[in-house]
Amino acid sequence: MTVINPYIPFLSEIVAVIKHTEIEFTFRMTYSGEVKPGQFFEVSLPKFGEAPISVSGIGDGTVDLTIRKVGKVTDEIFENYVGDTLFLRGPYGNGFDIANYKGKEIILVAGGTGLSPVKGIVDYFSAHPDDCKSFTLLVGFKSPNDVLFKKDFEEWEKNLNVIMTVDTPVDGYCGKCGLVTQYIPEIPIENSDQAVGIVVGPPMMMKCTITELFNVGFKEENIWISQERKMCCGIGKCGHCKIDDTYICLDGPVFNYTKGKFLKD
Amino acid sequence: MGYQTTLAKINAIFSDLSKDYVIYAPKRFVGDGTFTNIDTIRYGEITDLSEIEFAEKSNYSFKEVLLPISETLFYFTENEMKEADAPKKGAIVFLRSCDLHGLKRMDTIYLENGAVDTYYKRLRDKTKFILMGCENSFENCFCVSMGTQKSDDYDAYIKVDGNAVLVDSHWDLLDAALAGATEASVMPDSVTANNTVVTVPETVPQTLFDAPFWEDYGNRCIACGRCNFVCPTCTCFTMQDIFYTDNGKAGERRRVWASCHVDGYTDMAGGHAFRNDKGQRMRFKVMHKVNDYKRRFGTHMCIGCGRCDDVCPEYISFANCINKLNTLVNDSVKEEN
Numbered sequence: 001m002t003v004i005n006p007y008i009p010f011l012s013e014i015v016a017v018i019k020h021t022e023i024e025f026t027f028r029m030t031y032s033g034e035v036k037p038g039q040f041f042e043v044s045l046p047k048f049g050e051a052p053i054s055v056s057g058i059g060d061g062t063v064d065l066t067i068r069k070v071g072k073v074t075d076e077i078f079e080n081y082v083g084d085t086l087f088l089r090g091p092y093g094n095g096f097d098i099a100n101y102k103g104k105e106i107i108l109v110a111g112g113t114g115l116s117p118v119k120g121i122v123d124y125f126s127a128h129p130d131d132c133k134s135f136t137l138l139v140g141f142k143s144p145n146d147v148l149f150k151k152d153f154e155e156w157e158k159n160l161n162v163i164m165t166v167d168t169p170v171d172g173y174c175g176k177c178g179l180v181t182q183y184i185p186e187i188p189i190e191n192s193d194q195a196v197g198i199v200v201g202p203p204m205m206m207k208c209t210i211t212e213l214f215n216v217g218f219k220e221e222n223i224w225i226s227q228e229r230k231m232c233c234g235i236g237k238c239g240h241c242k243i244d245d246t247y248i249c250l251d252g253p254v255f256n257y258t259k260g261k262f263l264k265d
Numbered sequence: 266m267g268y269q270t271t272l273a274k275i276n277a278i279f280s281d282l283s284k285d286y287v288i289y290a291p292k293r294f295v296g297d298g299t300f301t302n303i304d305t306i307r308y309g310e311i312t313d314l315s316e317i318e319f320a321e322k323s324n325y326s327f328k329e330v331l332l333p334i335s336e337t338l339f340y341f342t343e344n345e346m347k348e349a350d351a352p353k354k355g356a357i358v359f360l361r362s363c364d365l366h367g368l369k370r371m372d373t374i375y376l377e378n379g380a381v382d383t384y385y386k387r388l389r390d391k392t393k394f395i396l397m398g399c400e401n402s403f404e405n406c407f408c409v410s411m412g413t414q415k416s417d418d419y420d421a422y423i424k425v426d427g428n429a430v431l432v433d434s435h436w437d438l439l440d441a442a443l444a445g446a447t448e449a450s451v452m453p454d455s456v457t458a459n460n461t462v463v464t465v466p467e468t469v470p471q472t473l474f475d476a477p478f479w480e481d482y483g484n485r486c487i488a489c490g491r492c493n494f495v496c497p498t499c500t501c502f503t504m505q506d507i508f509y510t511d512n513g514k515a516g517e518r519r520r521v522w523a524s525c526h527v528d529g530y531t532d533m534a535g536g537h538a539f540r541n542d543k544g545q546r547m548r549f550k551v552m553h554k555v556n557d558y559k560r561r562f563g564t565h566m567c568i569g570c571g572r573c574d575d576v577c578p579e580y581i582s583f584a585n586c587i588n589k590l591n592t593l594v595n596d597s598v599k600e601e602n
Binding site for chain 1: 500504530560
């Protein structure tokens with residue numbers, strides 16, 4: 001029996017490039033296999049290396065990968081994406097299971113690019129608003145210039161309760177300011193002990209958001225988080241993403257908070 | 266089946282086997298140690314069993330046979346990739362009982378945890394393991410505490426005593442080659458006690474992760490990673506791409522050994538890193554070796570070879586650390602009661 005070599009990436013075509021900011025683009029890639037929001041691909045660039053990138057949208061025969069230009073591999077992708085293909089490996093990780101959230105009151109809190117791994121959930125409930133009791137999307141960005149998925153926000157605002165805030169406003173900005181945590185108490189929730197919270201973002205933002213969700217009565221078993229780590233191989237071998245007895249690439253990156261709260265690097 | 270034979274006979278057999286197998290064993294490299302006039306004992310190819318260093322512990326483990334320090338995974342040119350060829354020959358590895366237990370830890374990570382690793386499996390399937398006995402415990406060994414002083418999971422046990430050789434074979438090829446040799450009852454030498462005794466705490470509460478205890482290690486550890494590199498159960502790696510200077514369109518992807526003690530291990534794009542403090546890196550490694558791995562896979566990862574204690578330039582003792590941690594755990598339990 002030949003074993004499929006999990007390290008060899010496959011070629012995927014770039015169908016479209018959506019520019020959000022100077023350093024954050026979404027690459028729409030051909031991919032026809034099964035994939036869930038919150039899963040990730042290793043984007044592979046021969047000569048430069050690989051970077052784990054979460055799935056920020058799932059289309060018919062495509063996946064979206066929203067990439068921020070912050071490292072060796074991503075710099076190169078931005079410089080040379082005109083090559084119209086990228087190598088991928090994956091999808092890896094468990095991803096979010098939409099079934100866990102159906103029929104519930106949902107608050108989804110995301111910080112910056114943390115919106116990418118959960119965008120598939122937002123897209124789903126925006127398209128199927130009757131599948132949940134209510135859906136609030138609360139997103140924080142650094143400044144109005146860092147806002148991602150502007151076009152999608154227009155769509156989401158039709159069916160969902162959307163709150164967008166920025167840490168630092170610029171001249172001419174007339175939206176909300178401040179940290180995401182300050183807006184949580186304002187979100188109308190009928191039964192907070194039944195409601196679902198999904199929180200993804202920088203470590204400190206996640207910690208403070210979860211504390212605030214507890215303050216308004218959320219139960220820890222109803223909170224879900226996604227962890228970002230250095231996932232080098234994506235298949236439980238290289239060890240870089242390990243926390244305690246957990247391999248983020250295999251057991252995560254999505255965790256129920258009852259498990260996630262014990263993850264200590 | 267046990268046999269008594271001669272060195273000449275067994276060398277002839279291994280010479281024959283070397284057509285299909287590369288034979289690796291711990292060898293003495295005279296003057297090759299870190300300091301002047303110091304030898305080092307590490308794995309290398311042998312053609313004669315008299316080259317094997319039976320009397321001392323090897324400074325490095327056998328793991329580099331199955332997991333080379335740097336291993337090419339595939340070659341790339343433009344949009345084509347080609348998996349690196351498997352070694353043509355299989356391998357025969359001479360190793361001690363503790364290391365044979367270490368092999369199981371490597372198997373667990375590379376064959377069971379997630380997808381099967383192609384590169385590991387293709388050589389592992391063609392590798393035979395020959396047990397070397399331990400008549401005496403070496404310095405810093407604590408195999409008895411970790412329950413790894415014995416192993417029956419070998420393809421053969423070989424003991425060389427001058428020109429006489431005792432063999433216990435579980436390998437039909439070797440049985441066939443030894444047909445006609447004097448049959449004997451052969452029991453592998455193994456130790457029953459070590460000078461170093463380690464008591465592993467059953468569980469370590471997370472509240473102790475931030476105990477001042479770890480700060481001592483933060484002050485002493487220089488993050489050189491030697492403890493990881495000599496450890497037979499440290500299996501982490503990092504991917505590395507290189508391209509050829511003569512033709513920038515062609516290159517290869519490799520994996521190279523990585524160390525959780527060395528800077529950069531957790532670095533993510535954008536610069537965020539976890540465990541910047543070296544004491545926390547020690548905590549992470551210790552917990553992995555004697556706690557986390559067991560919770561996931563059922564056995565401790567550490568096999569008690571003590572090489573990490575042999576090699577540390579700062580004289581940090583992993584064995585002492587576990588014992589101190591055990592005391593700390595017991596004290597914290599007493600406090601709670």
